[in-house]
Amino acid sequence: MRFLLPLAAFIVLVGFLAVGLGLKPREIPSPLVGKPAPVFQSPRLHEPDQILSSKDNLGKVWLLNVWASWCVSCREEHPLLVELSKSGIVPIYGLNYKDKPELALQWLGQYGDPYTVSVVDPEGRIGIDYGVYGVPETYVIDKNGVIRHKQIGPVTIESLEKKILPLIKELQG
Amino acid sequence: MIPELGNFSLILALLLALTQGTLPIIGAARGNLSWIALARPVVQGQFVFLAIAFGCLAYSFVNNDFSVMNVARNSNSELPAQYRFAASWGSHEGSLLLWVFMLSGWSVAVSVFSRHLPDEMVARVLGVMGLISVGFILFMLVTSNPFDRLLPAAFEGSDLNPLLQDPGMVIHPPMLYMGYVGFSVAFAFAIAALISGQMDAAWARWSRPWTTVAWVFLTIGIMLGSWWAYYELGWGGWWFWDPVENASFLPWMVGTALVHSLAVTEKRGSFKSWTVLLAISAFSLSLLGTFLVRSGVLTSVHAFATDPSRGIFILGFLVIVIGSSLLLFAWRAPKVGLGGKFDLVSRESMLLANNLLLVVAAGSVLLGTLYPLIMDSLDLGKISVGPPYFEAVFVPLMTPAIFLMGLGPLARWKQASLPELVMRLRWAFCVSMATALLMPLVMGEWKPMVSFGLLLAFWVIATIFVSIRHRLQNSGQGSVFTRLARQSRSYYSMHLAHFGIAVFIIGVTLVNGYETEKDVRMEIGSTVEMGGYTFRFTGASPVTGPNYSAMRGDIEILRNGEKIRVMQPEKRTYNASGMAMTEPAIDTGFIRDLYVALGEPLENGAWVVRVYHKPFVDWIWFGCLLMAFGGMLAVSDRRYRLKINTKPIETATEEKDGGRAPSSTRLATGGKKG
Numbered sequence: 146m147r148f149l150l151p152l153a154a155f156i157v158l159v160g161f162l163a164v165g166l167g168l169k170p171r172e173i174p175s176p177l178v179g180k181p182a183p184v185f186q187s188p189r190l191h192e193p194d195q196i197l198s199s200k201d202n203l204g205k206v207w208l209l210n211v212w213a214s215w216c217v218s219c220r221e222e223h224p225l226l227v228e229l230s231k232s233g234i235v236p237i238y239g240l241n242y243k244d245k246p247e248l249a250l251q252w253l254g255q256y257g258d259p260y261t262v263s264v265v266d267p268e269g270r271i272g273i274d275y276g277v278y279g280v281p282e283t284y285v286i287d288k289n290g291v292i293r294h295k296q297i298g299p300v301t302i303e304s305l306e307k308k309i310l311p312l313i314k315e316l317q318g
Numbered sequence: 319m320i321p322e323l324g325n326f327s328l329i330l331a332l333l334l335a336l337t338q339g340t341l342p343i344i345g346a347a348r349g350n351l352s353w354i355a356l357a358r359p360v361v362q363g364q365f366v367f368l369a370i371a372f373g374c375l376a377y378s379f380v381n382n383d384f385s386v387m388n389v390a391r392n393s394n395s396e397l398p399a400q401y402r403f404a405a406s407w408g409s410h411e412g413s414l415l416l417w418v419f420m421l422s423g424w425s426v427a428v429s430v431f432s433r434h435l436p437d438e439m440v441a442r443v444l445g446v447m448g449l450i451s452v453g454f455i456l457f458m459l460v461t462s463n464p465f466d467r468l469l470p471a472a473f474e475g476s477d478l479n480p481l482l483q484d485p486g487m488v489i490h491p492p493m494l495y496m497g498y499v500g501f502s503v504a505f506a507f508a509i510a511a512l513i514s515g516q517m518d519a520a521w522a523r524w525s526r527p528w529t530t531v532a533w534v535f536l537t538i539g540i541m542l543g544s545w546w547a548y549y550e551l552g553w554g555g556w557w558f559w560d561p562v563e564n565a566s567f568l569p570w571m572v573g574t575a576l577v578h579s580l581a582v583t584e585k586r587g588s589f590k591s592w593t594v595l596l597a598i599s600a601f602s603l604s605l606l607g608t609f610l611v612r613s614g615v616l617t618s619v620h621a622f623a624t625d626p627s628r629g630i631f632i633l634g635f636l637v638i639v640i641g642s643s644l645l646l647f648a649w650r651a652p653k654v655g656l657g658g659k660f661d662l663v664s665r666e667s668m669l670l671a672n673n674l675l676l677v678v679a680a681g682s683v684l685l686g687t688l689y690p691l692i693m694d695s696l697d698l699g700k701i702s703v704g705p706p707y708f709e710a711v712f713v714p715l716m717t718p719a720i721f722l723m724g725l726g727p728l729a730r731w732k733q734a735s736l737p738e739l740v741m742r743l744r745w746a747f748c749v750s751m752a753t754a755l756l757m758p759l760v761m762g763e764w765k766p767m768v769s770f771g772l773l774l775a776f777w778v779i780a781t782i783f784v785s786i787r788h789r790l791q792n793s794g795q796g797s798v799f800t801r802l803a804r805q806s807r808s809y810y811s812m813h814l815a816h817f818g819i820a821v822f823i824i825g826v827t828l829v830n831g832y833e834t835e836k837d838v839r840m841e842i843g844s845t846v847e848m849g850g851y852t853f854r855f856t857g858a859s860p861v862t863g864p865n866y867s868a869m870r871g872d873i874e875i876l877r878n879g880e881k882i883r884v885m886q887p888e889k890r891t892y893n894a895s896g897m898a899m900t901e902p903a904i905d906t907g908f909i910r911d912l913y914v915a916l917g918e919p920l921e922n923g924a925w926v927v928r929v930y931h932k933p934f935v936d937w938i939w940f941g942c943l944l945m946a947f948g949g950m951l952a953v954s955d956r957r958y959r960l961k962i963n964t965k966p967i968e969t970a971t972e973e974k975d976g977g978r979a980p981s982s983t984r985l986a987t988g989g990k991k992g
Contacts, residue, residue, distance in 0.1 A: 148651045151595060152644040155602075159637055161688065162609065164695035166629045 175276055175295040182209070182284065182292045183274035190241050190249055190263040197238075197264050202286070206316045208237045208309075209284040210260070210300075211272065213244040214252035216280040222299035223256050229305070230259035235313050239263030242272050242280050285309060287316045321386050324374025325465040328415075331367040331422070332455040334360050338425075338448030342441035346514075354437050357444040358429040364451065365422040372419045375464050376406045385471030388412060388464045394477035394894045396865035404488040405478045410612060410628075411464035413491060417608075418454045420492070420499045421447065428503060428528070435524060442510035443503070450502055453635045461628045477894035480866070486546035494539030494566055498604035500532020501569060504576065505601035508594045509643055512650045517590045522583035525597070527953045529580060533573045534949035540566050541942035552900030552915045554835065554930045556938055559708040564687040565607030571680040572600040575673045577949075582669050586731055588660065589670065591651040596673075598647060602640040603680075609636055610687075661733040668726040675719040682711040720774045720823070723816055724781030728788065746784045750776035761832055761933070771827025778820040782813045808955040815948025822941025828934035835931075837917065841924045845876075849931030851912060852876040853885075857923055858916065866890045868901070871916050871925060875905065887927075889916045911935045 177183075186198040210226060212219045230237050239260035241249045246265060253263075266272055275284065278297075285294040294312055296304055338360040345353025375388070379402050384390040392409040393402055407416040425447045432440045458464065481487070507525035511517045543566065548556045557563065576596040583593045609632045660666035686703045693701050724746070728739060754773035758764045789809070790801045838846050840855035847853075858871040868890040875882050885903035892899065902915035910933045917926030 148591070148648040151599075152641070152648050155640055155644055158688075159633065159641075161692050161695050162633055162636075165691040166633065168691070168694050 175292070177276055177292050178295055180292060182286045182290050183271070184290075185264070185266075185271045185274065187264040187266060187271060190239070190246060190253075190265050193246065193265070197262050199290070202236075202238070203290050204288050206235060206288060206313055207261075207286055208235055208313075209240055209275075209286060210237055211240045211242050211275075211277050211280050211282045212263075213242045213280050214248040215244065218299045219281045220256065222281055222301070223259070225300055225302065225305060226259040227257040230261075234310070235317075236261040240271060240275075241265045242277065243267065243269045283309075285312055285316070320374050320377050321383065321465040321467065324371045324378075325463065327367040327371040327374065328455060328459060328463075328465070331364050331371065331418075332452065332459065334364040334367065335448050335451040335455055338364060339445055339452050340448075341445075342448075343445035343513075346438040346441040346445070349438075351437075354441040357441040361422070361425045361429045361444050361448070364448075365426045368415075368419045368422045372406070372415055375412060375415055376403055378465075379403060379406045382475065383471075384473070384475050385468055386464075387466045387468040390468050390472040390475045392475070392478050394475040394865065396893060397475075397478055397483070398864050400488065401478055401483050404482070407491055408478050408482050408487075409464070411458065411462045411466075413495070414454060414458050414462060415464050416492065417495055417499060418451055418458070420495050421451050421454065421502060424499055424503055425451070428506075432524075439510055439514065439516070439524075442513055443506040446506035446509045447502055450506075450639065453639065457628075457631055457635065461631050474894070477865070477892065480890070480892045480895065480897050480899045481550060483865075483892075484546065484550050486542055486550065490539060490542040490546055493535055493542055497532050497534075497536025497539050497573075498566075498569065498607065500528065500535055501573060501597075501601040501604050503528040503532065504597040505643070508597035509646065512594060512643075512646050515650065515653065517594065517654050519584050519587050522580050522590075522593065526577075526580045526584055527958050529573065529577055529597070529600075530949050530953050533570070533577055534946045534953075536566070536570050536573060537942055537946045537949065540570060541939050541946070544942075545939050548935075549902060549904055552902045552928075554833075554902075554913055554915075554928075554932065556829075556935070559683075559686070559703075559705045561687050562607070562611050564683050564708075565603075565610050568680050568684055568687075569600050569603040569607065571676050571683070572596055572603055575676040575680075576600050578669050579673055582666055586660070586666060588666055589673075590654045591647075592670075592673070594651060594654075595647060596677075598640070598643050599677075602636075602643075603684075605632075605636055605639060609633060660731070663729070663734045663736050663739075665726055665729040665731045665734060668722050668729055672719050672722050672726065675715055675722075679712055679715040679719075682715065683708060686711065717774065720778060720819065723819065724777045727785045727812060727816070728781065742788065743781060743784060746777065746780035750780045758831070761828065763832075765831050768827055768831035771823055771831075775820040775823040775827065778816055778823075782817055782820075786813065806955060808952050808957075811948045811950075811952035811955070813948075814951060815945045818941045818944030818946075818948055820941070821937050821944055825934050825937030825939075825941055829932050829938070833930060833932045833935070836929050838927055838929065839920060839924060840927045841922070846927075846929055848929055849910065849912075849933075850877065851931070852879075853912075853914065853927075853929055855925065855927060858919070858925055861888070863890065865894065866892045866899075869916065869919065871914075871927065873903070873914050873927070875912060885912070885914045887914045887916045889919075906936060908936070909934060 182199060184199050186196050189195050189197050212223075226237060229235070237259050239262070241263050244265070244267065249263070249265070253260075264271075269277070275282075281299055283296040283300055284292050285296075287293050293316060294308065296309065300309065338357065341353045342357035342360075344350070345356070377383075378386045378389050379393050380399060382389070382393065382395045382402070384393075388409055388411050389405075392412070393405045397405065405412070407413045425444055428443060428447070429440070432443075504525050507521065507528070511521045540563075543563070544556045547558065548554065576593065576599075579589050579593040579596050582589045609629070612628055612632060686707050689703050690701055693699055725739060725743070728742060750773055753776045754769045757772050758768045761768070786805075789805060790798065793801050793804050796804070834848055836846060836848060840846065842855060842857045845852050845854045852875070854874040854876060856872045856874060858869045861868050861870045868888040870886050870888045873885045873887070875885060883905060885905060887903040888901035890899045890901055891897070900915050902913055904914075905912040910931060913930035913932060915928045917928055919925055
């Protein structure tokens with residue numbers, strides 16, 4: 146009987162490995178979900194002399210999308226964001242992360258601008274407050290300024306339809 | 319054309335591997351001599367075709383054939399030629415090809431150096447290795463073909479990861495793989511023994527040198543990886559308990575247990591089923607490491623590009639190979655018998671205890687490595703397990719193991735006397751205790767953990783002296799030198815490897831206890847003091863490498879106001895990938911390293927500079943080298959060089975290396991088999 150123990154242990158191990166194959170270890174849940182979104186006041190990308198404060202968005206549901214012109218995956222999600230902004234379901238605010246304004250503007254000119262407003266974060270300070278560890282990332286923020294969801298990596302049709310849009314509908318209630 | 323040739327060779331190698339994995343094993347079961355005789359030529363044929371395949375891949379890399387996907391993704395025309403060659407095994411696909419190529423190399427070695435083994439045995443061993451080869455070649459052809467074309471061809475390749483563009487990285491993977499793959503020989507011997515039911519001292523004797531050689535390669539491979547991390551990553555650390563590092567360390571620990579367990583099985587006929595289980599485990603852990611790195615189930619700095627279909631394939635392969643061998647083990651091992659009996663206090667019991675400690679340590683490291691995965695599978699949250707866990711578990715387990723390491727070589731086989739051991743070792747204990755207590759004072763500050771680490775190290779060293787002295791007193795007439803020369807290489811090899819452990823512990827202890835690190839802002843001309851040295855920053859200037867541009871800092875090292883050398887750390891940016899790399903400058907010394915890395919540039923030519931003073935850090939790798947030399951010495955022992963005839967070998971009576979046990983006990987127990 147005891148000679149079967151190694152085999153039994155191995156079977157348990159295989160079980161975990163098989164389940165593990167379907168998991169995505171890189172997706173780390175944000176500890177900020179359910180907490181008030183860090184407040185920022187930052188120059189707008191298009192009008193650098195004007196400051197946008199995130200407090201101005203209290204009372205509405207909005208998306209904060211972290212993007213940069215140097216980010217390849219941002220290009221992947223961009224058409225979806227443009228489409229979403231055209232539908233007018235939810236305002237998308239951009240956080241232009243560790244980027245150069247001229248490159249960022251050129252990029253928006255080329256691929257379209259889905260953002261109600263983009264603010265600049267050249268040194269990534271706001272990014273630190275939000276716990277950004279990769280670009281793109283998208284936050285769903287409710288009427289009370291609480292983060293309700295964080296999407297790591299590009300927004301996809303699947304994540305939009307299954308998670309983000311239903312959540313926005315619920316929050317807008 | 320060349321890549322197609324490589325692909326075709328790979329397919330032919332697969333067919334030969336299929337033949338190798340089936341006919342000889344069936345032949346051995348049915349006594350069909352011509353099928354048995356097939357094993358050797360088929361193995362050699364497979365080797366030739368894999369060599370052609372590997373040569374084709376290397377040719378494509380060296381000649382910048384960017385119409386091959388693998389080349390386009392992992393090389394670049396600006397890459398220096400030696401790295402273009404090394405890029406052949408820099409990718410997932412290429413490293414798999416290296417893996418099977420080495421497996422066939424080991425198989426050829428077995429086919430050549432097995433003339434004294436019974437033919438059925440060789441047929442079974444090579445057959446098992448052939449089946450492993452089938453799995454890997456199939457894996458390549460189905461999910462990760464290194465010869466896949468990219469049409470239209472890329473104009474330029476996207477470059478080899480700059481971290482891999484380093485001499486250490488050129489030889490680290492081949493060494494590591496030689497170790498991983500080498501355990502397949504011990505594994506194949508174990509499976510062959512289970513199939514045939516012949517598990518005697520002869521079986522242990524045959525598989526022992528193979529296991530030791532694999533262990534030597536693995537030791538060197540891990541050492542190189544650790545050394546590379548130290549000088550290339552720019553963090554100054556040498557071990558991070560990263561999942562992939564653990565994946566190489568697990569087979570090492572189990573392999574170390576196996577090397578010792580085989581010694582007992584060979585000399586005393588005991589531990590047979592345990593040894594078989596270890597042989598299966600060591601190779602299974604090598605395979606598990608392959609799975610962990612390539613399936614994406616764990617996050618790691620080393621991870622290859624991952625793909626779920628690959629993960630499923632390897633998992634299936636693991637289930638077949640490991641599952642069937644453990645099933646075979648469960649079925650056959652109960653019939654093996656127990657072998658020579660031994661007392662509670664004996665060398666066997668100490669080796670067994672050490673074996674268990676190593677296996678438990680390996681189990682804990684495995685648990686820590688897989689814990690994030692387990693928690694995530696059970697939906698209990700995402701966590702990561704870091705060095706604090708591993709250190710908290712590993713050190714307490716290794717402490718008794720190292721204590722026993724000093725005791726074991728002095729204990730008699732079968733039955734040892736505890737009072738006698740205490741008498742013989744009391745001075746060793748007192749001396750190591752005193753040194754451990756006083757040494758830290760020499761270093762400047764007394765720290766309990768340093769003292770504790772040194773106690774273990776000096777205990778090992780002191781017991782080696784006691785053992786050699788005792789051995790000389792009991793080895794007849796003659797001067798000290800003739801008596802020293804009379805001892806076998808395997809005797810010295812044991813002590814050399816154990817001494818390596820002591821050196822390793824000293825290095826780890828002192829560097830952990832006394833290293834200093836400073837992150838400083840350095841203006842041009844400013845200085846920083848550390849460990850009795852003055853570092854003066856004289857500015858940074860741009861330099862251009864073959865495929866990168868860099869800023870190179872100049873830092874003068876002064877001792878007592880005198881300049882000893884200039885260190886030139888670099889901050890590189892690689893052209894093709896745009897990746898930034900820190901290239902630290904290291905002044906290596908016998909008792910300390912000075913380590914300087916450039917951080918970020920500041921205004922007016924100032925830089926953030928990271929300066930380390932690392933006492934005794936090189937002893938860590940030197941210790942590993944001593945262990946590896948110990949292993950090599952063991953394999954070069956006289957009894958392996960002698961032509962041993964094929965007749966069944968009696969356990970202890972034919973032993974050539976002279977007893978580790980005194981000869982009287984050996985004769986009394988000789989020939990006793992399970």
